[in-house]
Amino acid sequence: AQSVTQPDIHITVSEGASLELRCNYSYGATPYLFWYVQSPGQGLQLLLKYFSGDTLVQGIKGFEAEFKRSQSSFNLRKPSVHWSDAAEYFCAVGAWAGTASKLTFGTGTRLQVTL
Amino acid sequence: DAGVTQSPTHLIKTRGQQVTLRCSPKSGHDTVSWYQQALGQGPQFIFQYYEEEERQRGNFPDRFSGHQFPNYSSELNVNALLLGDSALYLCASSLVGGETQYFGPGTRLLVL
Numbered sequence: 001a002q003s004v005t006q007p008d009i010h011i012t013v014s015e016g017a018s019l020e021l022r023c024n025y026s027y028g029a030t031p032y033l034f035w036y037v038q039s040p041g042q043g044l045q046l047l048l049k050y051f052s053g054d055t056l057v058q059g060i061k062g063f064e065a066e067f068k069r070s071q072s073s074f075n076l077r078k079p080s081v082h083w084s085d086a087a088e089y090f091c092a093v094g095a096w097a098g099t100a101s102k103l104t105f106g107t108g109t110r111l112q113v114t115l
Numbered sequence: 116d117a118g119v120t121q122s123p124t125h126l127i128k129t130r131g132q133q134v135t136l137r138c139s140p141k142s143g144h145d146t147v148s149w150y151q152q153a154l155g156q157g158p159q160f161i162f163q164y165y166e167e168e169e170r171q172r173g174n175f176p177d178r179f180s181g182h183q184f185p186n187y188s189s190e191l192n193v194n195a196l197l198l199g200d201s202a203l204y205l206c207a208s209s210l211v212g213g214e215t216q217y218f219g220p221g222t223r224l225l226v227l
Contacts, residue, residue: 032214041223092157099212103207
């Protein structure tokens with residue numbers, strides 16, 4: 001069965017500083033990996049996804065993530081954080097059974113941005 | 116292009132009652148998935164519907180059931196509500212076999 005681990009429950013960074021959120025996955029085949037962001041009381045917004053090909057993927061809002069198969073990781077990065085990036089970030093792995101699919105999420109990392 | 120919509124936004128029920136949550140998928144999508152997100156947790160997969168049938172199910176009891184209509188919209192029904200059913204219920208839509216799921220804003224259910 002697939003699983004996702006987000007080791008950092010809470011991270012605080014200063015505005016303008018760089019950011020890296022960690023994600024490790026467990027999956028028996030080539031993974032489909034996602035990062036979603038959730039603002040308080042809101043649904044999930046897709047930041048970026050990895051299916052195959054280039055291991056460095058670009059997303060919205062200046063985010064990028066790098067897939068490292070040898071480390072089973074898919075860490076999210078941003079060079080310069082803005083105060084509006086404060087939110088909860090979820091890493092997820094997709095699994096398929098025929099055409100049916102499901103996402104397995106990590107427990108999330110809450111990002112706080114100080115001014 | 117309308118995204119995924121859910122109704123109602125908030126709901127308060129008492130233990131033992133039944134609840135129905137509704138979801139309309141993103142335009143062009145034919146598959147709907149439901150997730151439960153307890154406070155401070157990541158979303159947990161409940162089930163997925165395609166062609167009006169449940170295609171895959173997560174580790175949830177039979178009290179959780181669903182339905183998909185010919186227009187691809189979906190309902191999530193929960194019977195005999197427990198306090199532990201209090202959560203944000205998220206609906207996601209996709210194309211069958213598609214890799215990406217798009218989420219709605221969720222319905223927050225409080226069971227007293």
